Amino acid sequence: MKALQQRVRRTIRRHALCPAGTRVLAAVSGGSDSVSLVRLLLDLSGTGGFQLVALGHVHHGLRETAGRDEAFCRALAERLELPLLTRRADVRGLAESQRLSLEDAARRLRYAALGEMADEAGADRIAVGHTEDDQAETVLLKLMRGAGTTGLAGIYPRRERVIRPLIDVARSDLRSYLRARGEHWVEDETNDDRSNPRNRVRHVVLDALEQAGGGNVRSALARAAALLREDAEWLDELAAAQMAMLATSCDDGLSLDVAGLQAAALPVRRRVVLRGLRAVAGGREVGLEHVEMVLAVLAGTARGADTPGSRVERRRGRLLLRQQGILTK
């Protein structure tokens, strides 16, 4: 039990998740990961240089048991004498109006709601309960889609205000910890739904990998992700610097200097194009296949490319990324 707390503290220190004086809001769903997160942050609160100031619960309204989960979180907060903030999210509404998957819509609304609750609680960090298991599953899901270094880098220990103190810990260790403390949690019955790719990875692929590899496959995947992240972060920094030098905003989008782009090493060039496409995509998903299409325009083997939310063409030494459909929106 002590070992687990030390491990979380090490993660917090190594990635500088909580600078001195940090006020943390912990996201809580009622599941074993988030209940562990709350208990562990409470254990470390104060001595760790940070303070757990509130819990935040998002009611997605998707499952019948959502009410039960909220009641569970309320009881937990009362017992631990922590304020509980809650938000309701209209996942189905957003998914339909923006043509997003339910999963994607839920994620966006969840992080938006957590941001609001953190503001309300005066918290400068939002802790979420992702574990080593989530990391391993994410890496495999990305791999199955043929992602590159950046995608395979998986879940980051920190992204802006969001921190993940449990990212180096196995879910099974968290459950042992909760059991040893006599702490309960609620099971999310949708975790068994095999129509969800993540659940298939969790129940089928990780088992097969463990059977084939013998060792601790989840840790190995997490280690691989950490190494990839190191490369990805630096390559992304280089791309951001190049982007700042090569890109110019214009009325209907963005233009990039062709000669400068062509002089950049391919890993950087690819990432600058991705950044450019994302900048004009208006929140639409941009994939590596779109980058490929634009690289063909850049190389002169294609005349133009229609990418999410924009049209890309090459003209007079500039690569033009023009937003489409602005007026009709």
Place this chain on the structure above:
Amino acid sequence: MKALQQRVRRTIRRHALCPAGTRVLAAVSGGSDSVSLVRLLLDLSGTGGFQLVALGHVHHGLRETAGRDEAFCRALAERLELPLLTRRADVRGLAESQRLSLEDAARRLRYAALGEMADEAGADRIAVGHTEDDQAETVLLKLMRGAGTTGLAGIYPRRERVIRPLIDVARSDLRSYLRARGEHWVEDETNDDRSNPRNRVRHVVLDALEQAGGGNVRSALARAAALLREDAEWLDELAAAQMAMLATSCDDGLSLDVAGLQAAALPVRRRVVLRGLRAVAGGREVGLEHVEMVLAVLAGTARGADTPGSRVERRRGRLLLRQQGILTK
């Protein structure tokens, strides 16, 4: 059938595997991959700007059926009117004397023997029959060991004289092609041996991934590997350039400039250290855990590190990588 040949030709062109006038020796074991390699290279020979000049077979002497395989290759070569060169390899002997795994020893001897045969045949390229399936298996095996970008980059389409024209083709497509041509092959019964990690990945993990992912998982893994390779190759180039600037040879090893190393971005720093350790390892395997130990010495959190074949210490602004046991060898 035509489509398959075009695909191989595209791989050859995209990776510039065979510059005009190239003379190619094809490695042949008798299995479906290498028989396809020979037939496809023969189909493309001449028109592809290269010529298939000989077949090379290595007799590992490990399996009882090795004699049968050699006879099969001899008959194939005679029928196709191509010279067949052969070499015997003492795999067990090398494995024991160098304390290598049988797989590792076989690989080293195989490539050495292929090099000799290529010289004998006046060939400037050695074609080997690795497929998209091998690529996918390699990526998963590396992932299970927690490798980073470079390891996960998998099998390269070309490394020095060795080329892999079938690296974008699925094994099942090759077998259909052979069947359609009425061409036979021998089955390597050790491919079913589940004590071998690669076979477990082939038969268990890839099936599970396909079940979970639905789509063509092998192609996705190959695509991921190609993207990682792009990043890895450039990072390795940067590391080679840094290495040339920061390293100095000395009597008993190598020394690296500490300030220069610390100024390098972490992905580059890690790779320079790996190169340094490999340079003094005398052929021993250097792993990422050794790089980690040396980074601790560099950061001053460890006094020294014992790495394969060498001892690393920091002294007067230099990182010293000293070969050990030179005199006692």
